[in-house]
Amino acid sequence: xxxxxxxxxxxxxxxxxxxxxxxxxxxxxxxxxxxxxxxxxxxxxxxxxxxxxxxxxxxxxxxxxxxxxxxxxxxxxxxxxxxxxxxxxxxxxxxxxxxxxxxxxxxxxxxxxxxxxxxxxxxxxxxxxxxxxxxxxxxxxxxxxxxxxxxxxxxxxxxxxxxxxxxxxxxxxxxxxxxxxxxxxxxxxxxxxxxxxxxxxxxxxxxxxxxxxxxxxxxxxxxxxxxxxxxxxxxxxxxxxxxxxxxxxxxxxxxxxxxxxxxxxxxxxx
Numbered sequence: 651x652x653x654x655x656x657x658x659x660x661x662x663x664x665x666x667x668x669x670x671x672x673x674x675x676x677x678x679x680x681x682x683x684x685x686x687x688x689x690x691x692x693x694x695x696x697x698x699x700x701x702x703x704x705x706x707x708x709x710x711x712x713x714x715x716x717x718x719x720x721x722x723x724x725x726x727x728x729x730x731x732x733x734x735x736x737x738x739x740x741x742x743x744x745x746x747x748x749x750x751x752x753x754x755x756x757x758x759x760x761x762x763x764x765x766x767x768x769x770x771x772x773x774x775x776x777x778x779x780x781x782x783x784x785x786x787x788x789x790x791x792x793x794x795x796x797x798x799x800x801x802x803x804x805x806x807x808x809x810x811x812x813x814x815x816x817x818x819x820x821x822x823x824x825x826x827x828x829x830x831x832x833x834x835x836x837x838x839x840x841x842x843x844x845x846x847x848x849x850x851x852x853x854x855x856x857x858x859x860x861x862x863x864x865x866x867x868x869x870x871x872x873x874x875x876x877x878x879x880x881x882x883x884x885x886x887x888x889x890x891x892x893x894x895x896x897x898x899x900x901x902x903x904x905x906x907x908x909x910x911x912x913x914x915x916x917x918x919x920x
Contacts (some may be wrong), residue, residue, distance in 0.1 A: 660738050661777070668779040670787045673704045676857040677764065677792060691715045691870060692747075692763030693878025694747045694785070696730075697886035699894070703729050708746035709886035710754060711878060712763050718870065718877045724750050725889035737776045740784035751789045765792040765858065767870065767878045774828065774837040776803050786856025793855030794863040795837070796879055800851055804830025812818035815839070816849055822870055828853075838864045846874040 653755055679687035692712045699705040707726065712722040732742040755762055771780035772795030780801075786793030800808055815826050819841035828837040828851070837853035838860055852864050870876035874882070 656740070657735065657838045660735075660741050662739075664738075664777055664784075666781045667784060667787045668777070670856075671773075671779070671783050672855075672857045673773070673854050673859065675859045679764065680792070680858060680862045685715065685866065685869065688764055688866075690761060690763045691718075691719065691866075691878050692751075692766040692791075693768075693876070693880070693882040694750070694766060694779050695769050695770075695882035695886050696728075696743045696788050696903075697877060697883065697890055698730075699890055703734070706746075707886040707889045708732050708743075708750055709882040709889070710747065710750035711882045711885060712754070713870075713878050713881065716869065718872065720881055722754065722758055723885050725886055725895055726750070727889075739770065740781040744781060744784050744788065745759040747785055748788050763791065765794065765866065766855075767794050767796050767867065767876050768855060769796060769798075769879050769883070770853070771795040771797050771801050771837075772853035774801055774803065774851060774853035776801075780853065780855075782853065782855030792857040792900065794858055794867060795851075795853040795855050796867055796876060797853070798848070798875070800828075802833070804832050804836060806830055806836070816847070818848075819849055822871075825864060835860065840864055840868060842868055842876070843874045847875060850874070850876075853911070867875040888899060 675681055679685050690712050695709045697707045702872050708726050708728050710724045711720055714721055728746045730742055736895055768782040768785055770782055772782035780795055782793045782795030797848050800806060822841055822844045824841045825838050827835045828839060829835050837851055839849045842850050852867050854860050854863055870878060
């Protein structure tokens with residue numbers, strides 16, 4: 651658990667960055683029903699070495715759209731130094747993902763993704779600023795939060811009503827809104843794949859509307875998890891397996907990278 655002064659610092663940083671979140675579509679391709687003009691979709695993931703909460707592989711992939719073929723991948727071993735605190739996951743993980751986006755911009759600017767899918771939440775968060783919002787604001791890229799478990803905030807709960815609503819999702823593309831006790835729609839529950847009864851929890855990260863986010867996630871799903879996130883997860887785990895058979899090089903975060911965001915972690919499910 652982070653010391654109280656550190657937590658207060660993180661809360662202030664979240665509040666400052668949250669002011670920059672844009673909850674609407676900002677790109678022309680987002681306004682087209684067929685996403686005409688969208689050519690590159692990114693996915694990010696951090697996979698940890700089993701039994702080691704500090705050594706991880708940060709992965710960024712860029713896929714073509716609509717073919718969903720991998721155009722670019724960047725996997726790096728990193729040393730995670732910030733503690734895990736529920737609600738502040740981004741301060742632990744986002745710095746490495748920002749660095750991956752920056753490397754891509756420097757090395758292959760033509761492959762810069764037009765949108766990023768993030769394994770985690772966006773506006774569906776204790777303070778309305780999850781990891782997808784945090785990464786979006788820092789990179790100025792449209793970002794979508796794609797979580798595999800319900801974050802229980804604003805009265806949302808995994809109760810019998812919620813389970814009944816999930817059972818009502820009969821086919822791929824079926825959805826229902828996540829409306830908090832505040833009356834605000836925080837996200838959407840999506841059945842992304844006919845063969846999986848487990849839904850996804852979609853929320854706005856940055857520079858995208860909820861409707862567009864849901865449509866794009868569904869369009870990117872060959873299985874339950876959208877392909878950009880799935881490929882980032884697969885490749886990061888494979889990179890770890892290869893590294894464990896060789897001397898392990900772990901790259902530390904830059905000193906200034908230790909002040910970012912967080913939320914409850916989702917269990918990995920590719």
